[in-house]
Amino acid sequence: YRKESECRKPRPGMILAAVEDLGIDIDTSLMVGDKPTDRIELDGLKSIIIKSQYSEKNYDVERLIDVEKYL
Numbered sequence: 001y002r003k004e005s006e007c008r009k010p011r012p013g014m015i016l017a018a019v020e021d022l023g024i025d026i027d028t029s030l031m032v033g034d035k036p037t038d039r040i041e042l043d044g045l046k047s048i049i050i051k052s053q054y055s056e057k058n059y060d061v062e063r064l065i066d067v068e069k070y071l
Contacts, residue, residue, distance in 0.1 A: 009033075009037055009038055009040060010037055010038070010039055010040055010041045011040075011041060012040050012041055012042040012045075015031070015040055015042055015045065016042070026042065026044040026045045027044045029045055029046070030045075030046045030047075030048060030067070030070060030071065031045055031046065031047040031048070032047075032048050032049075032050065032064075032067055033047065033048075033049055033050070034049065034050050034052035034054055034055060035049070035052070035054040035055055036049060036054075036055055036058045036059075046070065048060045048061060048067055048070055049061075050062070050063070050064060050066075050067070051063075
């Protein structure tokens with residue numbers, strides 16, 4: 001896991017591949033994760049972090065149901 005890669009979070013490689021392969025619209029998409037490092041570095045993509053054992057202080061919502069207000 002120490003290897004540098006554009007496909008490792010927070011870099012956007014996997015998201016950009018999905019955009020190309022599946023025609024995803026970044027501006028209307030939402031990335032949800034449970035660690036601060038899940039926040040993808042990509043202009044236009046909203047990232048929401050849910051409170052977890054990995055994000056006890058640095059999170060946006062406490063429960064998955066709370067993500068709805070960001071949609």
